[in-house]
Amino acid sequence: MSYSNIDRIVKTDVLVIGGAGAAVSAAVSAYEKGAKVTMVSKGKVGRSGNTIMIGGGFGIDGESAKKICGEEAADLNYTKDDVFESVVKNSFYLSDQNIAEQFAEESPYAVKQCIDWARNAKQIFQFIPPATLWNTSGRSFGNALARGMKENPGVDVMEDVIVVDVLLDDGVAVGAIGVEVYSGEIILFEAKAVIIGTGGYQPYSLKNSISDMTGDGIAMGYRAGAKIADMEFLLFIPTAVEPYNLRGSIVPYLFTVPVFFPMIYKITDGDGNEIEIPEKCNKVPGASKMMKIILSYYWGKSIYESYDEHGNCMYYDFSHCTEEEIEEAFEGFANHFSTWHKKGTYNRIDLEELKATVLRDRKIKVGLGCEYSMGGIVIDENMSTGVPGLFAAGEVTSGLFGAFRGGDGLTEMLAHGFRAGKSAAEYAEDAAEGKIDSQQVDSIVETIMEPFKRDEGVSPYKVQEKIETAADRGFNFFRDEEGLANTVKTYEKIREDMIPNMALSSKSRKYNFQWITSILVRNLILCNEVGARAAQMRKESRGCHMRVDYPEVNNDEWLVKIEAQQEGDEIKISTRKPVVTRKPLPKGKFKSIPDYILDTLED
Amino acid sequence: MVKVKVYRKDPSVDEQAYFKEYDVPVKKEEKWTVMDVLDYISRNLDGSLSYYRHSACCQGICARCVVKVNGKPALACARTVVEDELILEPSREDKLVKDLVIQV
Numbered sequence: 001m002s003y004s005n006i007d008r009i010v011k012t013d014v015l016v017i018g019g020a021g022a023a024v025s026a027a028v029s030a031y032e033k034g035a036k037v038t039m040v041s042k043g044k045v046g047r048s049g050n051t052i053m054i055g056g057g058f059g060i061d062g063e064s065a066k067k068i069c070g071e072e073a074a075d076l077n078y079t080k081d082d083v084f085e086s087v088v089k090n091s092f093y094l095s096d097q098n099i100a101e102q103f104a105e106e107s108p109y110a111v112k113q114c115i116d117w118a119r120n121a122k123q124i125f126q127f128i129p130p131a132t133l134w135n136t137s138g139r140s141f142g143n144a145l146a147r148g149m150k151e152n153p154g155v156d157v158m159e160d161v162i163v164v165d166v167l168l169d170d171g172v173a174v175g176a177i178g179v180e181v182y183s184g185e186i187i188l189f190e191a192k193a194v195i196i197g198t199g200g201y202q203p204y205s206l207k208n209s210i211s212d213m214t215g216d217g218i219a220m221g222y223r224a225g226a227k228i229a230d231m232e233f234l235l236f237i238p239t240a241v242e243p244y245n246l247r248g249s250i251v252p253y254l255f256t257v258p259v260f261f262p263m264i265y266k267i268t269d270g271d272g273n274e275i276e277i278p279e280k281c282n283k284v285p286g287a288s289k290m291m292k293i294i295l296s297y298y299w300g301k302s303i304y305e306s307y308d309e310h311g312n313c314m315y316y317d318f319s320h321c322t323e324e325e326i327e328e329a330f331e332g333f334a335n336h337f338s339t340w341h342k343k344g345t346y347n348r349i350d351l352e353e354l355k356a357t358v359l360r361d362r363k364i365k366v367g368l369g370c371e372y373s374m375g376g377i378v379i380d381e382n383m384s385t386g387v388p389g390l391f392a393a394g395e396v397t398s399g400l401f402g403a404f405r406g407g408d409g410l411t412e413m414l415a416h417g418f419r420a421g422k423s424a425a426e427y428a429e430d431a432a433e434g435k436i437d438s439q440q441v442d443s444i445v446e447t448i449m450e451p452f453k454r455d456e457g458v459s460p461y462k463v464q465e466k467i468e469t470a471a472d473r474g475f476n477f478f479r480d481e482e483g484l485a486n487t488v489k490t491y492e493k494i495r496e497d498m499i500p501n502m503a504l505s506s507k508s509r510k511y512n513f514q515w516i517t518s519i520l521v522r523n524l525i526l527c528n529e530v531g532a533r534a535a536q537m538r539k540e541s542r543g544c545h546m547r548v549d550y551p552e553v554n555n556d557e558w559l560v561k562i563e564a565q566q567e568g569d570e571i572k573i574s575t576r577k578p579v580v581t582r583k584p585l586p587k588g589k590f591k592s593i594p595d596y597i598l599d600t601l602e603d
Numbered sequence: 604m605v606k607v608k609v610y611r612k613d614p615s616v617d618e619q620a621y622f623k624e625y626d627v628p629v630k631k632e633e634k635w636t637v638m639d640v641l642d643y644i645s646r647n648l649d650g651s652l653s654y655y656r657h658s659a660c661c662q663g664i665c666a667r668c669v670v671k672v673n674g675k676p677a678l679a680c681a682r683t684v685v686e687d688e689l690i691l692e693p694s695r696e697d698k699l700v701k702d703l704v705i706q707v
């Protein structure tokens with residue numbers, strides 16, 4: 001069949017959308033099962049996705065680290081059961097336990113494959129005994145993944161293609177439509193099974209994540225009929241704000257880890273007053289993942305309280321530190337990271353220049369930036385989305401981490417990819433060739449081409465800015481009813497008034513990033529709107545969802561997941577209990593998130 | 604204010620490349636990067652400008668935003684603006700897609 005509006009047709013068995021950890025792992029595992037696999041990615045393999053933004057490492061249980069991955073020094077006391085337990089507990093019990101079981105059970109095999117690629121690519125994945133985790137850098141991780149593709153040349157890879165939507169034949173996934181960014185060509189993919197591995201979503205203007213994070217896969221899955229859940233939960237870490245050549249860097253987060261940056265400094269608010277963390281929180285081990293919540297809670301609350309005046313801002317204040325202390329701390333930091341970075345740098349940051357700034361100004365301006373989105377497509381333990389033929393893997397899913405990612409996103413993406421590839425290959429083996437619905441193709445193409453037809457209208461850049469600043473204001477780390485209601489209202493307005501009125505400055509399809517943005521903002525607004533609505537609905541605090549007006553963690557009424565599904569043009573929202581396999585759901589209420597964490601700390 | 608001269612050419616329309624000039628309110632103490640300058644231009648002055656932006660880490664990791672800055676190739680996201688005048692060109696004209704965007 002030929003289509004007047006399609007420039008190219010690509011046929012495959014398993015179409016994998018994405019080009020980072022989840023996608024590579026999925027593509028290789030489907031290929032190993034004998035499927036014909038095409039991987040299509042917005043960015044370049046190994047150079048895209050949040051996989052290359054990482055600050056640290058990832059782990060598995062000790063026995064597997066030793067027996068499967070060959071790390072002799074692994075701590076055998078940390079078992080698969082512990083992995084399961086800690087993910088579920090840290091999720092504030094919103095984890096779907098079938099997914100947590102899969103994570104604990106299957107991640108070692110997927111991790112083993114990845115560290116082999118790393119070794120073959122001569123990348124350093126440093127095992128830290130007795131812990132059961134590997135430390136590396138984003139660039140090294142990317143290089144390991146690129147190596148994985150090189151070792152599997154049978155997988156077809158198409159880079160710099162943005163997939164727009166999944167195609168359905170009577171409710172069954174049978175392909176997708178994509179746009180090649182450089183040429184502007186529109187590509188039709190025909191496939192027997194589709195895996196979405198496009199990463200999470202990032203709602204805000206301050207970014208420590210890569211620009212891939214417009215939630216494309218979550219939105220595509222939703223439009224294809226899959227459920228999405230947990231969209232109100234976003235994880236924050238300290239992120240540089242100023243100067244601009246530091247902006248977005250997670251160096252301030254890395255400064256909070258004593259082994260990287262052994263120095264005590266103060267945290268102050270926009271007015272210079274110290275933000276203190278109550279002493280009782282000292283009980284939370286510094287290395288514990290829960291520390292991330294504690295920091296976001298106290299720092300976030302202070303930022304929230306003076307947001308109108310100062311915005312997303314606090315300061316790392318070094319005024320009481322001696323010159324020697326600063327010199328020494330920077331020296332230690334630079335040394336540690338020189339394993340992966342050019343000596344004296346951390347990614348683009350010149351550490352000497354940063355040290356000079358710290359010595360001169362004695363402060364750096366920092367905000368809270370979003371590192372991970374717990375929400376996404378609902379899956380089962382086979383990574384099936386419930387839409388036949390459609391699978392999902394990695395951060396694009398929901399289910400594993402619930403209200404707080406108390407495990408490793410990197411391990412998740414590999415474990416998911418490993419399973420999704422197998423499931424999709426098995427499905428494709430028995431699946432009949434799907435029928436492409438030309439009406440759906442026409443409608444998708446018409447929607448994305450529409451901004452070209454308009455001579456006047458709003459710039460897609462403006463739309464993105466509006467979406468992000470509305471999230472900054474009302475749907476950030478700390479939330480209240482009024483802010484959330486306003487944000488939801490703003491999103492309805494943007495959806496109704498701005499999205500249908502986007503126009504472009506250039507009619508050329510060639511690397512027209514304004515046009516690309518017009519496609520991506522449709523995804524971002526869907527994710528942000530569902531997230532803000534779920535946050536408004538959830539009248540409690542839990543994990544990374546912090547409400548000033550509902551500070552209690554309320555297991556009696558709110559130990560439920562909020563899900564959204566498309567119904568006609570409406571977003572249908574419902575709730576359900578998380579899947580329980582072996583750890584019973586707790587009851588009771590706790591005064592606040594820190595109280596919950598302290599009360600439930602293991603003795 | 605920094606004067607920014609930007610190489611422009613859409614090979615499917617233009618026979619010759621030309622330079623377009625923009626005034627960008629760079630404050631030196633804020634340490635803008637070339638990427639900040641390009642974002643400013645495209646969002647406020649000229650939305651038709653093409654430069655690498657679709658899968659951009661902005662932290663010097665993906666290394667895909669190479670442009671020529673005053674004659675020398677640099678990562679737009681990692682190059683701080685210290686000059687009063689900038690000339691921005693594609694890093695390789697033989698691989699030109701449009702304006703500052705090349706495909707390798």
Ligand SMILES: Cc1cc2nc3c(=O)[nH]c(=O)nc-3n(C[C@H](O)[C@H](O)[C@H](O)COP(=O)(O)OP(=O)(O)OC[C@H]3O[C@@H](n4cnc5c(N)ncnc54)[C@H](O)[C@@H]3O)c2cc1C
Nearest residue numbers: 019020022042043049050051056163198199394395409410
């Ligand atoms: C600053 C930062 C630090 C982090 N540190 C750690 C850490 O130390 N340890 C840890 O475990 N986790 C960490 N994480 C989280 C972790 O990086 C992610 O959870 C994980 O890498 C997600 O992998 P993924 O493959 O699911 O998605 P991603 O790595 O985000 O990849 C998504 C891929 O999909 C492609 N894509 C997106 N949209 C489309 C589309 N429409 N069409 C085609 N392709 C598309 C992208 O180009 C990319 O290739 C960190 C995250 C950030 C932001």
